[in-house]
Amino acid sequence: MVTMGRSIIKEPSIKRIPLALGVICLSVLCASAQVNEAASSSVSNGGTPVDAGHGSDSMRIGLVIDHGGIDDGSFNQATWAGIVRFARELELERGTEYTYLQASSMDDYVPRLIRLADEGFDLIVAPGFLFERAIDQVTEKYMTRDFLIIDSVVEKPNVASAIFAENEGAFLAGVIAGLKGRADGRDVFGFLGGMEFPLIERYEAGFTQGVKAACPGATVLVDYAGNFGDPGLGRRLAASQYDAGAYIIFHAAGDTGIGLIHEASVRSSAGDIRWAIGCDVDQYADGLYGDDGSAVLTSIVKRVDVAAYDMARRWLAGSFPGGKTTTYGLSDGGLSLPERNPNLDPALLAEAMGYVDRVISGAIVVAEEL
16 A cells, blocks of 8 residues: 655745735736727727638647747747647648747736737637636637637637646656666655645646556655745755655656755765656756766656647647547657656666556556545
């Protein structure tokens, strides 16, 4: 049986929540005003709505990204890669038939979405849950446009929501951790979550089940930081888990997880080998130390590029799932390991892929909660 230790640190989030709620509320009020103003302007200027030409042999697709930029090494860059792949297959012209706009802040989300809608783009894509309110506002006034939100859900008839089976990806992380620990004679592992709500709890549940499957009798230590943006806190929590015997820690904690990776790197560079498993993107480079070492064992990659590409293809084929939520998992490549895994032994990797095959076949069902 997997033993779990748990602590939840609330104080950091308590300090941040009032400001965050204030920003969100102000953004929503501004968004509503911006949408109404833009919609009125579009009508008065004689804007012609573009019919969603589903089943067409061409289309116009636009992306709005956040302040991180198009080369952020994360969701922006990966989503754009999926769109570029699709556009090149159709030989679309960049700028007129596919493009992206960058927002400098959350206040820019609505104006950027509106601009693409007014310019007649058929499918408008927004990656990340921070776009949820802006999409919800804009789509009310632009029902002739189709929208895709990735990694969040907006229940509107012209919005397709693409989410991921985090529990499945985390299960793979747990299997790899368990196999590595078993091979090295270690049976204590850790999970670090950003905040405790269902999405992050799916990571915890999947990881724990994976560890249990590969290393029966293991202990999984669990901490929730209370926010996603405090690397210092992440490092302190990781240090506590490592001091308690954790060999490998998996995180779903955003920038807080960077602190975990740093702690693993510092210890490993001093000869006390500890591992971290990255989340959402390939975090191997974040764990570099010495001449050629990295404390990141592997990462569970959320393939937002797969979602963007697949949804664009569906739009073109006339099967765009507006008003529906599509979940991507291990079976369709929506979750995967990085292309390169220098720290994974080929035999261990092959054994882990055997577990993946069993999840895909249904022989193993990964629960969303413990």
